[in-house]
Amino acid sequence: MAIRQKLIYSRSDDRLYGLSTSSSNTIGGQVEIAHQMMCYVVHGLTTRFTIPAGYFFHSSFTAEEFYCLTLNILKLVTDCGFLIIRIVTDNLALNVNLFKLLGNGSIQNVISHPYLSPLPLFLSFDYCHAIKNARNLFLQNDMMSSDGVISASFLTDLYDLQKDLPVKPMKFLTKKHLFPNNLEKMNVRRAIQIFYPSVTAALKFLNENGHELFQNVSGTTKYLGFMHHFFQIHNVSSKNQYIRSLDSYVAPYVNVSDERLHWLMHKFHPYMDDIQMQSQRAGLPGLSKETAHSLKFIARSTYLTVKFLLEEVGFYYVLTRTFSSDCIEAMFSHVRSRGGSNDATDARAS
Template structure:
């Protein structure tokens, strides 16, 4: 099912606007569907649409590219276009889902000198290798030695198709505790791996702010909500973070030796991931500045991701019970009441997203059920 969901950036609005049964879709079919939805929401619902979020599928990236201006060069990533249905005219930003980008970056990292060994990540004379993570785990964590990265398990190391879907596994691999442990145990030999992990960790923290109090609870300023157009994290994302990958590319291109273009490409993250990082960072920074200038009090950047859509699919699977292959009619019948009254089920226990349970939600009563009274037979 192709589902288009509307999500509020400064409100709790989450509503599946349209759904289409499909075995696959191409950009030429997706393009008019998206703009018809934008027109309907702008004119009929009086909603002001400012961004479109999706994962990094080929059709989605092609839709972004279809909006590229003729003046853009082939190497430029298209991250916005004018919204023709807005009044006054405003920009529509394109965003690649940040949790998906974190997972694809982790997958490229995991294949560097390990797993299928398709990549040999290298920067400034040093390898960025998954073998460093494996060594840290087997020499320290697995032996229960004192180590900061105590959240890492064998499931984080030996990835399966199912574990690759879990965002928290990728976020924990790119955690500050992993970088600090590598730096402490192995020093300069893992310097570039440490730099890469720290950049990805700060990138995800800056673009995954979820509530107003999390930063104080975790003592992490990167998790604060955005309240100022001049927030220094905007400059870090556009200059330091994206500049890091530009320096990486220059370093690979200037590497001495007879390397083919494909070999140099394999020394970096995949071009799909790099393109998604550029699109998402530029879009989120510009969109946040625009909203703050328009009077929005604060921005929680987790509202730019597609977690509500993942939750919607989880609820639909949950309602199917033991039927893990629902038909189009099953989806239709379950989606209609969910649109009207919301999901009647609790957030799914097993999922590849983070669950947010609101206070005052469905009440849970742990008292035992009253037993039925048995009437004794009357004896005459």
Template sequence: MCDTFLSKPLTEIVKLQATLKDKKPIARSKRCLERMTENIAYRPGLVNDDVFAGIHIKVNSLLEVDRHCIICMDEMSLKANLFYHTGRDEIIGLHDIGLETKQFLVAQNASVIMARGIYYNWKQPVAYFFVHTQFKASDILPILKACITKLFDIGLHVDGVVTDMGSNFISLSTLLNVTPENPVFSVNDHDVVYLFDTCHLQKATKNNLVNNTFCFENKRTSWTFVEEFYKSDKLQPYRCAPKLTDAHIYPTNFEKMKVKYAVQVLSNSVASGMNTYDHKLFVEEFRNVI
């Protein structure tokens, strides 16, 4: 009846639940699953075949449309530290990107590659790397192509790659011959779109506006206008843009890296407030002329 009236994924779920109904709850506990996986060693690089084998099992239960995904790549800073892993007889914390490339340099950054569904909400880290300073574009390129190939081989459809605007990722896009006019590169005859993360694009736009004047459509805009609006607005009892603070308008080097500040400055509420402020100045100027 399940095969007749239910979809294939739902049928598999019902059959699985039917086989588990007579088993003791302990066999289905979280700790039971942890014991099954605690002896699996996950190492830096694309060397963890168990990860891809597990994804392959999951992929077989997905509808064709749910197999479309993107790859996300990002880095984070680490507090440099070394420790000896007695089980592996290995020092952990050195530069290691897999493929027997460990170097005697203390890792200061970690990089992660994650696959995420487009139509169906799923995500899975597929590889991580310990890097001394910055993950070089020349090292990322073969790893990225190998990862995309592995995901295609297990049945996923990689439609895009998303990164932030770090200098190494900008260099990577250059190596892939990606341009604003042609944001597509090819891996084994599969077209993949390269995208910079939207939030980081907003941060870059805001930081460029701080130091430059933008000209477009015979118009000109400058950070000076935002400053003038903020100085006037913060004196009002009822503000148009109450979230704006000195950290938004006069940011430190650390605050310039905060995406939320850029998004809040370039928001619709700030734009509406500036439009109201501009209209008020126009009315006052018109009255003075009269």
């Protein structure tokens, strides 16, 4: 989390707040004032709990420092009796380098647990960040797949078509969805609303009824559908929601032969490769290399984690929303609220 670069002396504590906690702030070293906070949070899978395991103020981190810090946190938490089976983070370059160091030079979905060998330790990027990246790239440039062009211009045309209508097919579709600013790009709800089945249905209806602006929309509707399925598979949060919603895609995972896990491994992966290959042939950017890799990496990690929990650990069911880094986002939100709902809080308030 970004914090205000500010040095504060507390007379009551006789302490300076705002210095980096890295090794450079030793006697004789150059003093560094922190402008970021690194936070580790332990989140329960079988029991509902969220515990901050540690947070550190820093101005810069090398991958090696981050690696050592992560191993120290992992050891301390393991010594407290927790069984850590998965590390989740976003796909920033620093985190990618961390995964490379954990995997001895290569990014792997599963490694041997450093302190509980031979138990596995699964690595994954956060699916919420990945879906936001997929949305942002979809809005920025056209792509291509075997089903045709993938373009956000169809959504823009839909927005222009319905904005003066008293009854709108997509009442939630706004400019903030299609032209988000930097802050709005962080909103997961708006990102996933772009991929709602109702959007896909509206585009298909206009295409089937011969509207001239919505020809060759099949490639775009398939992309929207795949991204929505990907999010749903990773957003299972209740044992009973699938009964109330009559939607099997949000049912808890009870069997490794679940068709959703098969879809992740045998349909989603080839579709991502198809977009990259067809976009390259058409001279279009496609998805960024990092985003395409992270989407496939998340899909495989989810499959392996669910398989391990059901077959090896003996879970009766698995809820995949607990795999996300929402607990860290909630921690940051709480810290900001304690600092007066300030997006640029300082080290003392944190």
